[in-house]
Amino acid sequence: MTDFLHQLDPVSLLSITLITATPLTLAALGGMMCERSGVVNIALEGIMLTGAFVGYAVAFFTHNLWVGVGAAILSGMIIASLHAVLSISFLVDQIVSGMVINILAVGITGVFYRTYLESATAAGPGTLPHWDIPLLSSIPVIGPIFFQNQFVTYAMLILIAVVHFILFRTVWGLRTRACGEHPRAAETAGINVYFVRYVNVIASGALAGLGGAYFSLQQIGNFLPNMTNGRGYIALAAMIFGKWTPLGAFGASLLFSGSDQIGSRMQSVFQVGVPLQFLGMLPYVLTIIVVAGAMGRAIAPAAVGRPYKKGS
Amino acid sequence: MSSRVTRWAFNAVLVPLVSVLSGFLVGAIAIVAAGADPTQAYLALFQGAFTNHNAFAETLVSTTPYALLGLAVALGFRAGLFNIGAEGQFYIGSLTGIFVAYSIHGLPAVIEIPLGLLAGMAGGALWASIAGALKARFGAHEVITTIMLNYVSFQVASYLVDTPGRMLAPHVSTPRTPDADPNAILPIILSGSRLHLGFIVALLMVPAVWFLIERTTIGFRLRAVGFNQGAARTAGISVGWTIVLTMALSGALAGLAGIVQVLGVNFHMTDTVAAGYGFDAIAVALLARSNPWGVLPAAFLFGALHNGASFMQLQTQVSADLISIVQALVIIFVAAPSIVAFLLRLRRAPAETVAITQRGVDTPAA
Numbered sequence A: 001m002t003d004f005l006h007q008l009d010p011v012s013l014l015s016i017t018l019i020t021a022t023p024l025t026l027a028a029l030g031g032m033m034c035e036r037s038g039v040v041n042i043a044l045e046g047i048m049l050t051g052a053f054v055g056y057a058v059a060f061f062t063h064n065l066w067v068g069v070g071a072a073i074l075s076g077m078i079i080a081s082l083h084a085v086l087s088i089s090f091l092v093d094q095i096v097s098g099m100v101i102n103i104l105a106v107g108i109t110g111v112f113y114r115t116y117l118e119s120a121t122a123a124g125p126g127t128l129p130h131w132d133i134p135l136l137s138s139i140p141v142i143g144p145i146f147f148q149n150q151f152v153t154y155a156m157l158i159l160i161a162v163v164h165f166i167l168f169r170t171v172w173g174l175r176t177r178a179c180g181e182h183p184r185a186a187e188t189a190g191i192n193v194y195f196v197r198y199v200n201v202i203a204s205g206a207l208a209g210l211g212g213a214y215f216s217l218q219q220i221g222n223f224l225p226n227m228t229n230g231r232g233y234i235a236l237a238a239m240i241f242g243k244w245t246p247l248g249a250f251g252a253s254l255l256f257s258g259s260d261q262i263g264s265r266m267q268s269v270f271q272v273g274v275p276l277q278f279l280g281m282l283p284y285v286l287t288i289i290v291v292a293g294a295m296g297r298a299i300a301p302a303a304v305g306r307p308y309k310k311g312s
Numbered sequence B: 001m002s003s004r005v006t007r008w009a010f011n012a013v014l015v016p017l018v019s020v021l022s023g024f025l026v027g028a029i030a031i032v033a034a035g036a037d038p039t040q041a042y043l044a045l046f047q048g049a050f051t052n053h054n055a056f057a058e059t060l061v062s063t064t065p066y067a068l069l070g071l072a073v074a075l076g077f078r079a080g081l082f083n084i085g086a087e088g089q090f091y092i093g094s095l096t097g098i099f100v101a102y103s104i105h106g107l108p109a110v111i112e113i114p115l116g117l118l119a120g121m122a123g124g125a126l127w128a129s130i131a132g133a134l135k136a137r138f139g140a141h142e143v144i145t146t147i148m149l150n151y152v153s154f155q156v157a158s159y160l161v162d163t164p165g166r167m168l169a170p171h172v173s174t175p176r177t178p179d180a181d182p183n184a185i186l187p188i189i190l191s192g193s194r195l196h197l198g199f200i201v202a203l204l205m206v207p208a209v210w211f212l213i214e215r216t217t218i219g220f221r222l223r224a225v226g227f228n229q230g231a232a233r234t235a236g237i238s239v240g241w242t243i244v245l246t247m248a249l250s251g252a253l254a255g256l257a258g259i260v261q262v263l264g265v266n267f268h269m270t271d272t273v274a275a276g277y278g279f280d281a282i283a284v285a286l287l288a289r290s291n292p293w294g295v296l297p298a299a300f301l302f303g304a305l306h307n308g309a310s311f312m313q314l315q316t317q318v319s320a321d322l323i324s325i326v327q328a329l330v331i332i333f334v335a336a337p338s339i340v341a342f343l344l345r346l347r348r349a350p351a352e353t354v355a356i357t358q359r360g361v362d363t364p365a366a
Helices: A002-008 A010-036 A044-062 A065-089 A094-117 A142-146 A151-169 A171-181 A183-188 A193-220 A231-241 A246-270 A276-291 B003-033 B038-051 B055-078 B086-103 B109-138 B142-162 B197-215 B217-227 B229-234 B239-266 B277-287 B292-316 B322-335 B337-343
Strands: A130-132 A148-150
Touching: A010 A044, A010 A142, A010 A148, A010 A151, A010 A171, A010 A193, A010 A231, A010 A246, A044 A065, A044 A094, A044 A193, A044 A231, A065 A094, A065 A193, A094 B003, A094 B277, A094 B322, A142 A148, A148 A151, A151 A171, A151 A193, A151 A246, A171 A183, A171 A193, A183 A193, A193 A231, A231 A246, A231 A276, A231 B142, A246 A276, A276 B109, A276 B142, B003 B038, B003 B277, B003 B292, B003 B322, B003 B337, B038 B055, B038 B292, B055 B086, B055 B197, B055 B217, B055 B239, B055 B277, B055 B292, B086 B109, B086 B142, B086 B239, B086 B277, B109 B142, B109 B239, B197 B217, B197 B239, B197 B292, B217 B229, B217 B239, B229 B239, B239 B277, B277 B292, B277 B322, B292 B322, B322 B337
Parallel strands: none
Antiparallel strands: A130 A148
16 A cells, blocks of 8 residues: 555655646636626637746747746736627627637647747756745645645636635625626616626636746646647636636546546556546536536526627 | 628628638748748649649549538538537548458449448447437437547557457558458549549538438427527427437538448458548538538548648648648637727627537526
């Protein structure tokens, strides 16, 4: 038994689980802000890819990782505002608009990567530094898991609390949820539905853009075409599985990334176990089950997906 | 000219046309930003799509899956269903189809080919009807379930193709299924090219789907459900069954696209998942405004872009990903006709929502 635990190395397993849950949680938080205000966001994948690319490109040319992180967030906000303009002002179907952004992100990052970065020979900007929080990082077990991380992971941990507070403890959060549940009633109560939705969609871009920075600036210090590799859709699944709440989404992200890690470790350490593909299916199958109403139904904000038109 | 005709011309011809032109125009800006010459890039794109040796036949080869997938998505749209899962149905259809196609031996082609195609359609139909049943029974939104089912299908494909004793061919360097039986392979219809019988299949499916939607009871129910679920139910139509059936038909077309591609071009399946067909299919259906006849030119455009892109990348160093930018812009302009109207400086822009699908089951409008 001790041998088993030793080989599985639970502390490093939990640590890597938390780290790989970072982009999922951030994008899920973004999707949540967006959907709570009534706008579906399947564009998380494209926003993260854009953030990963712009963050890396800016860090590469300015030789400053922090400027890169800022640029990733900003680029997420810019591309998300395209989603906002199309789906809120031009009443484009929100699924279509999200899909457009995913396609556009592949195109833009692919074209500019090929022109400016693929054959660049200068040294890359490296990865974000590890920060050990004094005192806390030396606590056994908890220290190595929570307090010896890089910036994006710390930011995620803080943002879970921030988004929870905003959504459930502030006037803005109440307004956001009102717009997502019953926009006409919200409008009647004097809330500017368009404004609330715009701000939330753009905020979701900031969160997912930061999630994108994880891939290029925290994880590997490089950009690769299509490096987000469907993680935006897992984040969407985590958001739904967590029933549109920050803590739920965080838990779901941990479950999804953890099952991934356990699967690969089981295989490498014991050469046995379930085929990896079945563990790979887990997030999606669980989400389907939840959407179908088993395991406690996940109920989306009532007005999500519907374009809102004043006075109609 | 009556105003109805004018409106039709605006919606069905002018909007797609202006959208495509605007897409290329904005794409040109991206080319300039990427430090290349747009005229040269587009010239290379055109050559790669049409005028190079065999290029036109290759464009038709690429058009084939787009046409079938576009029909699949368009059919769903007409019933108010957003089938984002065409990609997954494409893979499951390829798997079931190739399984039959490499398992059967010694039958004449007139039997083996239909068997393979039908197996592909059945796989796609079954896979899609999971999402249909979940929607009909539990109200689970098909956009979410089909996205999730896409990823499940990739894992299923990877498991079956990579695992010895499942569908992995013996003695191969990269994991793949065995080759289809020679008699199950779609014959070439233009000698010296790769253009295969699947193109004819796709051409035939266009009127077939049109007939199904416009001239049959099933099609009537499907349109009624897409138009107004409450009214359809009041009229005695079983909304749930119509949803399941529509998803199954849509999945059958997507599965057909998969197996046609396998039996016409690759002859076996690998585990590498080239994602994107499903999303392109949605773009095709949107550009066609969910009209089966419109799917053909839209699929042709996407086939040409797809086919020309690699030559453009070779010639001008502009990444083939450029066509994604063009495609995204085309969809934006098609989905937001008020932008096109604005560009054309039409007064009184039609600002109504383009209703693509009806959302939610039965929930009254907010």
